Amino acid sequence: MYAVYTACKEYAGAVTALAAAEKALTKQLSSSYEALVTARNAYYTLSDTLTASREALKKVTALNKLGKAEYSEVKDKQNDYEQMQLETIDTLAAYNELLYAFERLTCGGATKYLQGVGISTRTGAGGDSYAEVDRINEPYYYINTEIENMVFVFGVSIPDDFEPEITHFEIWYEGVQIGERTPISRQLRHLALDYGETNELTVRFFNDTSYVDQCVIDTSVARDVLKLKGAVIKTETEKKVGTYTVTTSSLGRVSTSALTITPDRKTGIAYFSIAYGDGKTVFTPEPVPVEDSFTYLTLLIQSLDGATLTLYDADKEKLYTGRFDTAAQTVMAVLP
Template identity: 30%
Template sequence: MKFYKKVYKKFIVAAIILSMVMVSSDGMIFFRRNVYAAQTFTLGTAQKLGLANSKVYAKTKSQIAVQQTKYVDAVKSIEKRRKSLSSFRWTPLLSFKFPQDPLMDEEYTWMYKPLQIQTNITNLKHKLSDTVYASREEISSLYVDIYVSQVKIKYLTELIDGFEKDKERTNALIAAGTGNANDIRKIDNSLKKYKSVLAKEERAITVNKNKMKKLTKMDVSSHEFVNPFVTADIPRSAIDNFVKTAKERDHDFYVQKMTTSLAFSSLKMNYQLMKNHYGSKMDSLSPYISQAYNGQEIDVASFQKATDNFIEKVDRKWKGKRRILFFSFTLEWFMGDTDGSRYIEDSPYALATSAGDYIDALNDEKSAEQELEDTIRNDYEGLVTAKNAYLGMHDSNAELYEQIQKDKVKNLAGTFTMEELNDEQNELAGNGLDELDLLAAYSKLLYSYDRKTCGAVTDYLASSKASVKSSSGGKSYKTPGTEKEADDSFIDDAAEEGGDFIGGDNGTDSFLEADKIEGAYYYIESHVEDRMFAFGVSIPDDMTPKITDYELWVNDTRIGERTKTDEQIKHLTLALDNADKTVVKLYSSNKLIDICEIDSMVNRGKLNITASYKVVTQEKPRTAASYKMDINENLKTATFKFEKSEGEPISYYLVTDSEGNALLDGEHYRIDDEFEYLSAVAGDLTKLRVQFYDNEDNFLYTGDFVTNKGTVVVYPEAVE
């Protein structure tokens, strides 16, 4: 019995193998093709393969690596140049070069170039996300074209087979003497027409499958494509959310916003450099800067004229001559490299130019935003029109289909001729292909609209579970190619994938980790897109005592909160504007270790921790002055009267907010003069501070209100 079972198994295996091979006329053996059903190739698979093999994606990643290298080179070059200018240099040929201050143009380059490269990197990283939407649209559109050709080929093949059978039957009827020769001519004309269309579609599907192969790196010549048609009831109320999403994700608009932010940073840099160098002499130019900051149009010609007057003013002290003994020298001979207008001689109108550039960029951003919104809203109307055209054709064909079913019954009853029935069937056949084209056009428009809204349509379809059926309900008639339900699994996959394909964080300097400064150092990252900066420190692990926290102080005002050394402080860039003094306070738990002054205009630098890292003891806060406050309920005002403590060298004071901004016009009051302001400030005096000055109006220190004692106290930073 076992013997027969073995023979039977071998027979079955041999039969299977023989069914898979064919023998040619010359005796060659080869395997049959298409023994099994054709493999399916879904739209979701095509989208994933297309993105994974995207040349644009690979090229963009390469460009990011190049820009990161340029950033490191730029930072190193700037550090070397800055160090070179500040050092005494000489050569064996006794050529001496003394330390010198950089001109404004060079200082600006030191600040702007790293920021510009960093912006390029951020733009490229955003482009990676945008590649997802672009690739998805390209693949989807091509997939629809291939599927339409696939359906038409099957549809036309069946149609031609039907006409061939009709021709055979008609010839038989003619031979029997009951047929009509005109029917043969009509059938031949139809065969010629549809065979021509079939040949066209066969060429089209071959070309498009080759394109798909190039995009996905997969041979799909023998694969069967699946129904990709999507129709959805997208209400007009969804457009506002589409516009919002597009403004957040659209790459071209993002680049324009970054251009505006970079132009704003450029303007601030130029103004900050000139303000630091010329001080109050900049008052004549400040109104133009205020206009620019507020986004108001600027008369650049007037700004340039004001700059000419400013240059004349700063050079006025260097006009004339000075006599020394028997010699007479022009005062200009005594000017230093950065005195007078020499500081800005390479770019005298840089401030006016950067202000104009910022306003132009801001206007371009507003125009781009409006254009993007108009595109989203207008294209929605085109989408609705395309959908209605398809549904109209579908309903018309469905009615014709129902009529044909009734006329077939009439034909059998002899009340409806075969010629009339054939005419109706030919009409439905032609209309069916037109309907398929309309459905394909609508689906491609929907994929294109999803691209323009940067995935907002996909998000909507996935979240709302909107219908993705490709034919109207309640009809037995189906659009050619939609007999099987659409495979819409790619919608959830695409929504989950979204535009965050690249992962990671945009806009950070993490790639500089390979180029760290030895020892303790600080770094400043500029996030141009949201006009913020991130500040952080790097402390060696072997430092004793261990530094655990730090604070950032600008002009005696703390920025943010006390922060762990492995975390960053993020704040608006305005906090670093006009920074006369910037320090970092380092702590070990609650003990102040050291206070390091830093240069906030440098991207990174060493923290010069002194005293061999010994703990610096803190004194208790001292009372600098006492105060009395009277409230006038009728006038809604509060009047402050200060009295300095014994031994304090205070002659003037200035009341400010927590950020150091004067409450009134910035005028310094004598210590025995009263200060009057709106009574609303009395609600929370902890949000106010008092700056004290000596008898020559030199800054001394800043105090804080202690409301329960009626005093102003000063917290000492450290005792040497």
């Protein structure tokens, strides 16, 4: 009975300790979240102020060029703008520290809610770094942010054997091109975008100056596959290895044909044999040198469409099985 009493007492103590720990953690989470939101709002406010300062600088610079503003006024606005840039970067850095502290506190549980707002000095929009991660064998894009320069970096990876060939890309946001057309071997660097109601960018792809395709991507995802309409790559099943001619002559009621095969250079073809239909009817018991014509009764082989060729090298070793392309009068070899 005493053992039960002791166990109950220990259990009650554990429950009290757990409740206290939960309360402390909840208070810490609440405090951290409030600090995070405050820092974010401060950054947004400074960003708006920075934009206004930039516009004021542009305006006074234009007035100075017209002779309606003193250089000292331009200098003052320039100093204000530079100071505002520094304050914005400091605020952004503070927000970044709070963000990742909150992420650690939640053991990664906040990632899906904070996706797209990672703002370390060199980070992907969804938290990916420049370090190589899982390899993708399809066309894909990646986005990184360099806060120290207040720019985002966009790049694509296209497999070497991808068809149609892609050499350049462009980025468009709400009908406005961002930056210049960029070779796929390089990255596009641009000032960080202030997205409106959508996080979507359109990426257009080109082969030199020819348009190929385009994809819409979600910038909150730092790295993803590009859904490009790749060409269907046809596997070659045969190749041309020569040409042929057929000369037909009549002697009374009998018609004969003389077949001459001319191999292409460097094919190594020196001999040939011909079978017909199911391949069991052989018209050339021995391989025929390509220098010689094969003469046959036209009645026996009315069309070369149904004939099967076997092509040999100078040692009479088999090189290919082939056929006659009667439309082009070429000899086609079946590839292994």
